[in-house]
Amino acid sequence: MRKIIIAKINEVLEQTDRSEQYEDIEDCAILLQTGLDSLGFAILVSLLEEELELDPFQLMDEPVYPTTFGDFLSIYERHSD
Amino acid sequence: MTNPLIDIFFKVPSERVYIQNAFESLTYGDIKYSITQFSRDYPYLAGKNCALVTCSRFEIAKVLPFIASVSNKIFLQPKCLKEEVQNEFYRKSDIEYVINVTNSGICTSKVSDISHVQEIEQEWLLSTSGTTGTPKLLTYNLTALMKTSKQDVTKGDHFRWGLCYDLNRFAGLQVYLQAIASGSTLTISESSDTLIDNIKLFVDKNVNCLSATPSFWRKMLMTKGSERLDLNRITLGGEISDQTVLNSLKKHYERSHIVHIYASTEAGVGFSVKDGLEGFPADYVGPSKFSSIELKIVDDILWIKSDRAASAILNGAIAIDYDGFVNTGDVVEIKNDRILFIGRDSGAINVGGNKVIPEEIEAVMNSHPRIIQSKVFGKKNPVLGMLVSAEVVSEKVLGSDEKKAFKKELITFCKGKLEAFKIPAMIKFVEHIAVNESGKIVRKK
Numbered sequence: 405m406r407k408i409i410i411a412k413i414n415e416v417l418e419q420t421d422r423s424e425q426y427e428d429i430e431d432c433a434i435l436l437q438t439g440l441d442s443l444g445f446a447i448l449v450s451l452l453e454e455e456l457e458l459d460p461f462q463l464m465d466e467p468v469y470p471t472t473f474g475d476f477l478s479i480y481e482r483h484s485d
Numbered sequence: 486m487t488n489p490l491i492d493i494f495f496k497v498p499s500e501r502v503y504i505q506n507a508f509e510s511l512t513y514g515d516i517k518y519s520i521t522q523f524s525r526d527y528p529y530l531a532g533k534n535c536a537l538v539t540c541s542r543f544e545i546a547k548v549l550p551f552i553a554s555v556s557n558k559i560f561l562q563p564k565c566l567k568e569e570v571q572n573e574f575y576r577k578s579d580i581e582y583v584i585n586v587t588n589s590g591i592c593t594s595k596v597s598d599i600s601h602v603q604e605i606e607q608e609w610l611l612s613t614s615g616t617t618g619t620p621k622l623l624t625y626n627l628t629a630l631m632k633t634s635k636q637d638v639t640k641g642d643h644f645r646w647g648l649c650y651d652l653n654r655f656a657g658l659q660v661y662l663q664a665i666a667s668g669s670t671l672t673i674s675e676s677s678d679t680l681i682d683n684i685k686l687f688v689d690k691n692v693n694c695l696s697a698t699p700s701f702w703r704k705m706l707m708t709k710g711s712e713r714l715d716l717n718r719i720t721l722g723g724e725i726s727d728q729t730v731l732n733s734l735k736k737h738y739e740r741s742h743i744v745h746i747y748a749s750t751e752a753g754v755g756f757s758v759k760d761g762l763e764g765f766p767a768d769y770v771g772p773s774k775f776s777s778i779e780l781k782i783v784d785d786i787l788w789i790k791s792d793r794a795a796s797a798i799l800n801g802a803i804a805i806d807y808d809g810f811v812n813t814g815d816v817v818e819i820k821n822d823r824i825l826f827i828g829r830d831s832g833a834i835n836v837g838g839n840k841v842i843p844e845e846i847e848a849v850m851n852s853h854p855r856i857i858q859s860k861v862f863g864k865k866n867p868v869l870g871m872l873v874s875a876e877v878v879s880e881k882v883l884g885s886d887e888k889k890a891f892k893k894e895l896i897t898f899c900k901g902k903l904e905a906f907k908i909p910a911m912i913k914f915v916e917h918i919a920v921n922e923s924g925k926i927v928r929k930k
Contacts, residue, residue: 436707442703
């Protein structure tokens with residue numbers, strides 16, 4: 405899951421004309437400081453939905469908007485099975 | 486001419502703060518004093534129709550009472566209005582003076598010499614979004630605009646509003662009027678500020694009432710520092726408020742009173758929903774539910790009748806039926822005694838508060854030599870409400886790697902021709918796109 409998300413983050417960064425590319429991202433990294441703005445983040449969620457056929461934000465009982473990469477990853481891990 | 490805005494400055498205790506930002510703070514008393522001074526400094530603006538131009542929200546809030554105290558009509562001109570549209574608007578609304586406000590002061594210039602009717606009540610003019618389509622120019626009666634604002638000056642002392650909209654837009658003006666009608670303090674952020682700056686400013690100034698779009702709130706909830714805001718009133722508007730964002734706000738700001746409002750610029754302020762659920766109760770539809778508005782649904786579209794509606798439309802057309810209902814263009818669905826908003830009848834997509842017209846993007850995509858046809862539509866998104874998606878018919882059948890490469894090429898092709906939020910985030914290759922008898926793309930699902 406981690407790999408898929410990072411690959412998609414890189415894809416979005418490229419798509420939104422950002423120079424950053426990541427091999428890995430630390431769990432404590434602030435999402436909106438990775439180079440993704442809210443449009444980039446929105447695209448990321450949609451690309452992941454396309455790839456995984458999963459939109460965890462639709463499925464959540466307790467709504468959470470993730471701040472860090474770790475939060476974001478754990479939302480996908482929790483909903484992927 | 487009676488002026489309910491000016492009356493406020495003579496009613497609110499002088500020492501109370503009117504507006505503030507990180508650098509400056511002005512009291513109601515400061516403004517009251519300057520109103521008198523302004524009429525002495527600019528005697529030639531008395532009774533004139535003026536357009537107010539400035540890039541700073543703070544400056545608008547600062548000079549608006551001065552200009553309102555002398556002029557006949559005020560056009561709150563948005564930035565980036567095309568010159569030909571601007572000139573047309575000036576002509577249609579009989580503008581005589583343009584008032585430019587910068588950090589270094591006020592600069593006036595005369596644009597016409599017309600004899601006009603003196604209004605009994607002051608009129609304010611607003612333009613709808615000028616970035617897509619032809620902007621509309623609407624006239625409001627100031628008294629009608631201020632009708633919904635509560636005017637309890639004693640209670641108003643406890644409300645400290647934050648402004649994160651432009652003041653020359655309907656949403657921003659509503660927040661402004663609501664705040665000052667009861668003598669509350671308005672803390673103003675600028676559109677150039679980052680969200681972190683906004684939050685810091687609102688925390689520093691103890692802002693406890695905030696009105697913003699659902700997309701703004703979502704982004705805010707993802708930003709560190711937002712938990713330090715001590716909010717007791719949260720308002721959402723300008724886009725569809727979904728259950729997730731409502732629940733999330735309730736969780737983060739337990740003490741706050743959460744209201745989502747439905748309003749269209751054409752219809753004036755619509756109504757608010759206070760029960761924390763998305764959409765609105767089905768029994769809002771029909772006569773006499775509210776004192777001043779009436780709703781009806783015709784062919785899945787919401788129509789609204791309001792005595793606060795724009796008093797005249799100087800540019801553009803608005804659909805109004807014989808009974809005085811305005812077509813809002815919003816498609817709705819009835820589900821379990823609740824009326825939910827689905828999208829726009831025109832197919833217009835709202836990406837985080839930015840309006841996108843599908844035809845504009847289709848025209849760009851169709852100009853690519855290897856695209857036969859395209860269809861652009863909104864796809865639901867948990868971050869920005871909607872994102873732009875496209876289906877395209879390519880000149881020849883593509884393999885999966887070719888599709889990937891072509892998708893990349895199309896996105897690059899759109900860059901420079903379209904703003905970032907208009908570029909399709911998802912592109913799907915299809916064999917054909919359905920059209921109706923008249924050859925138009927079928928948009929309704």
